[in-house]
Amino acid sequence: MRQYFLRRLLLLPFTLVGITFVAFVITRFVPGGPLDQALAEKQQAAARGRGFGTSGSSSSLSPEEEAQLKKFYKLDRPLLVGYGEWIGIWRNPDTNRFDGLLQGQFGRSFLRGRPVFDVIKEKISISAWFGAWSLIITYGVCIPLGIVKALRHRSPIDNVTSVAIFTGYALPGYILAVIFQYFFAFRLNIFPHSGFASEHAASLSFWEGLPDRIWHTFLPLVCLTSGSFALLTMLMKNTLLDNLALDYVRTAVAKGVSFRDAVIKHAFRNSLVPVATSFGNCLAALLTGSFLIEKIFDIDGIGMLSFSSLVGRDYPVFLGLLTCSSFLLLVGNIISDFCVAAVDPRIRFGK
Numbered sequence: 001m002r003q004y005f006l007r008r009l010l011l012l013p014f015t016l017v018g019i020t021f022v023a024f025v026i027t028r029f030v031p032g033g034p035l036d037q038a039l040a041e042k043q044q045a046a047a048r049g050r051g052f053g054t055s056g057s058s059s060s061l062s063p064e065e066e067a068q069l070k071k072f073y074k075l076d077r078p079l080l081v082g083y084g085e086w087i088g089i090w091r092n093p094d095t096n097r098f099d100g101l102l103q104g105q106f107g108r109s110f111l112r113g114r115p116v117f118d119v120i121k122e123k124i125s126i127s128a129w130f131g132a133w134s135l136i137i138t139y140g141v142c143i144p145l146g147i148v149k150a151l152r153h154r155s156p157i158d159n160v161t162s163v164a165i166f167t168g169y170a171l172p173g174y175i176l177a178v179i180f181q182y183f184f185a186f187r188l189n190i191f192p193h194s195g196f197a198s199e200h201a202a203s204l205s206f207w208e209g210l211p212d213r214i215w216h217t218f219l220p221l222v223c224l225t226s227g228s229f230a231l232l233t234m235l236m237k238n239t240l241l242d243n244l245a246l247d248y249v250r251t252a253v254a255k256g257v258s259f260r261d262a263v264i265k266h267a268f269r270n271s272l273v274p275v276a277t278s279f280g281n282c283l284a285a286l287l288t289g290s291f292l293i294e295k296i297f298d299i300d301g302i303g304m305l306s307f308s309s310l311v312g313r314d315y316p317v318f319l320g321l322l323t324c325s326s327f328l329l330l331v332g333n334i335i336s337d338f339c340v341a342a343v344d345p346r347i348r349f350g351k
Contacts, residue, residue: 001341008334012327017087019326020101020319024083027315034073034110034313035066073110086319106320111312116320119305126196127302133217134225135282138232143275146236147268153241161233169230174292177223181296184219191219194298220297224290228282232275239274243267272343280335 027033070076077085084090086107088100099105106116149158168176185193192198196216201209243249244267252262291303302321309317 005334005337008337012330012334015330016323016326020087020323021083023319023322024086025079027319028075028079028082032313033075033315035069035075037313038065038069074107101323106323107316109314109317111308111314111317116316119317120302120320120324123300123302123305126299129213130217130221130224130301131282133221134228137221138225138228138282139275139279142229142232143236143272146233147240147263149233149237150240150244151263153237165230165233168226171226173223173226173290174296176226177220177293177296180219180223192216196299220293220299223293232278236271236275239271240267243270269343273340276339276343277336279339280332280337281329282332 067076074082074085081090084100085092086100088098088102088105090100091097092099100107104117106120108114109116109119112119145161149161152158171179180191181193184190192215196213197209198212198216201212204212240263244263246267249262249267252266253259257265291307293299294301294303295307305317306321308314309321
C-alpha cells in the first residue's frame with residue numbers, strides 16, 4: 001500500500017501539469033481576450049467620436065499597437081514557450097529570470113495590475129473560513145444525525161428531520177439565501193443582510209470580533225451546507241441501515257454482544273467507508289466558494305473573484321485559481337484513500 005500512495009504522489013505533478021496546460025491553451029484561443037477587448041474599446045471610442053460629429057480615430061488596431069499589447073500580455077511568445085515561462089521552467093525574457101509557478105508566482109492580474117498570488121491571498125481567508133466551518137458542521141452533525149435516524153427509523157424524529165433535510169436539499173442554496181435574507185435579515189432583523197463583518201470589526205482583535213464574524217457567517221453558512229448536509233446525512237443513515245441488516249451484526253448480538261456495542265464497534269465503522277471516500281474531496285470546497293451566495297450576501301470571496309476573472313478575461317487569476325483548486329482536489333483524493341484504508345483495514349490498495 002505504501003507503493004500505491006507513493007505512485008499517487010509521483011503522478012500528482014504530472015496530472016497538475018496536464019490540467020494547467022489544457023487550461024493555458026484554452027486561454028490562448030478562447031474569444032474575448034485582451035486583444036479583442038482592446039479592439040472593442042477602440043471601436044466604441046471611434047463610434048462615440050463619430051456621434052459627436054468628429055472624424056474620430058481608426059476603429060482597428062495598428063500593427064504597432066497590436067504588437068505592444070501582445071508583448072504586454074505576453075501573447076507574443078510561442079505556446080510552449082509561454083507555458084514554460086508561466087510554469088517557471090523557461091526564463092522570462094523581460095526580467096531574465098525564472099519567475100513562474102515553480103517559484104511561487106502566478107503572474108500579474110490583467111485587471112488589477114497586481115501579482116495574482118496577492119489577489120488570491122486576500123480572498124482565500126474568507127472562503128477558507130466558510131469552507132472550514134462547512135466541513136466541521138457537515139461531518140460533526142450529519143454523522144451523528146444519520147446514526148440517530150438509522151436507529152430510530154420511521155420514528156417521529158426520523159420523519160421530521162427527513163422533511164427538513166429534503167426541503168433544504170430540494171431548494172438551491174441561492175434560493176434559500178434570498179428567503180433567509182428576506183425573513184431573518186429584513187423582516188425580523190435577527191441577522192445582518194450583507195457583509196462579512198461589521199464596520200467597527202476592523203478595530204477589534206480576533207477574539208473580540210469573533211462573535212460579530214459568526215453573526216455574519218450564520219445565514220451564508222446554512223445556505224452553503226444545505227445540499228451536502230442532506231446527502232451526507234442520508235448516506236450515513238442508509239449505509240448504517242444496510243449494515244445493521246447483515247448477518248455479522250445479528251451474529252454478534254447472538255453471541256452476547258450488546259446491541260450498542262454491535263452498532264458502535266462493528267456496523268458504524270463499516271458504514272463510515274462510503275463517507276470517508278468523500279472526505280478528502282471536501283478540501284477543494286475550501287477554495288471554490290459560491291458566486292451566487294457571495295453575491296447575495298455581498299461577501300467578497302473566491303467565488304466572486306472567480307466570476308470576475310472569467311467575465312473580465314483575467315486569465316492569470318483564472319489559471320492561479322484553477323491550479324490551486326486542482327491541487328487541493330488531487331491531494332484530497334489521496335487523503336480520501338488514506339481515510340478509507342484507516343476506516344476499513346480489509347481494504348488494501350494496489351501493490
